[in-house]
Amino acid sequence: MADVEAAKRAAAQTAVANHYPKDARWVGIGSGSTIVYVVEAIKALGVDTSATRYVPTGYQSRQLVVGAGLTAVEFDALPAGTVLDVAFDGADEVDDDLNCIKGGGACLFQEKIVAMQAKEFICVADSRKLQSRLLTNWKYVPIEVAPMAAYRVLNKLKELGSVDPIIRTNLDPKEGPRKTDQDFFLIDAPFPIMLTQSDIVAGKVSGKDGAWEVNDLSKKIKEIVGVLEVGIFSGLTGPQASAAGGIGGQRPVAAYFGMPDGSVSVRKASS
Ligand SMILES: O=C(CO)[C@H](O)[C@H](O)COP(=O)(O)O
Numbered sequence: 001m002a003d004v005e006a007a008k009r010a011a012a013q014t015a016v017a018n019h020y021p022k023d024a025r026w027v028g029i030g031s032g033s034t035i036v037y038v039v040e041a042i043k044a045l046g047v048d049t050s051a052t053r054y055v056p057t058g059y060q061s062r063q064l065v066v067g068a069g070l071t072a073v074e075f076d077a078l079p080a081g082t083v084l085d086v087a088f089d090g091a092d093e094v095d096d097d098l099n100c101i102k103g104g105g106a107c108l109f110q111e112k113i114v115a116m117q118a119k120e121f122i123c124v125a126d127s128r129k130l131q132s133r134l135l136t137n138w139k140y141v142p143i144e145v146a147p148m149a150a151y152r153v154l155n156k157l158k159e160l161g162s163v164d165p166i167i168r169t170n171l172d173p174k175e176g177p178r179k180t181d182q183d184f185f186l187i188d189a190p191f192p193i194m195l196t197q198s199d200i201v202a203g204k205v206s207g208k209d210g211a212w213e214v215n216d217l218s219k220k221i222k223e224i225v226g227v228l229e230v231g232i233f234s235g236l237t238g239p240q241a242s243a244a245g246g247i248g249g250q251r252p253v254a255a256y257f258g259m260p261d262g263s264v265s266v267r268k269a270s271s
Helices: 002-019 035-045 059-067 109-115 147-160 197-201 214-222 238-243
Strands: 026-029 053-056 086-089 121-126 141-145 185-189 193-195 211-213 227-230 254-258 264-268
Touching: 002 035, 002 086, 002 121, 002 254, 002 264, 026 035, 026 059, 035 059, 035 086, 035 121, 053 059, 086 109, 109 227, 141 147, 141 214, 147 185, 147 214, 193 214, 197 211, 211 214, 214 227
Parallel strands: 026 053, 026 086, 086 121, 121 254, 193 211
Antiparallel strands: 141 185, 141 227, 254 264
């Protein structure tokens, strides 16, 4: 465990060194255990942060920012038209194309909206998260749903090919469903096969027999009435989205992984 923590810290330090603008004005801060090392690395830079505002992605994230002596500003308090310089966040799994699964820690909606408001979304993780395809080591897609629609969404997910999706409970199931920062529920939906774009090029059919291409699956789940957001971060990267006239994308431009040997492996989005 100590090695994993050291790996997360090394990845965070490299990511911050490479992507944190010294004159940053707006910075998105994700959720989870790895982001703690990102904030630590920002503080260690020793730059003047008095004019910088940090946009948290939930309760834990806000506590982290404030606890570090940084100034938090809520997403819905950002001045109109604000584009974040950069957003950092962890992930549960990252594939060859930098598509991510997120939401293992019950945060995904605010994480996605903050990532998509940033010029650059940077992912920081340890080597366990580094896979060629999603749903290799991490077994399910977290989905945030309106409580009253949870059973309807469960059934629709089964129709899409999810095997035994469940409503996530608290550690003690007697305490009932796990609530998100929006007071919504989470459904954890396993899917047997997550195809890559190269699988599609090779002729595999997305949407058949429980086999889904990442983007297709994300869109199909999002179409289910009752779903607030899906824990698949895919599609455009920030620079692609802004070139297309938007703000930012939900797929990171780069992902940093702390490796067991102490090195840091970087994957960058090719397109
Ligand atoms: O999406 C998230 C929270 O829902 C986290 O970014 C993800 O679960 C990674 O967490 P950690 O850094 O603790 O491994």
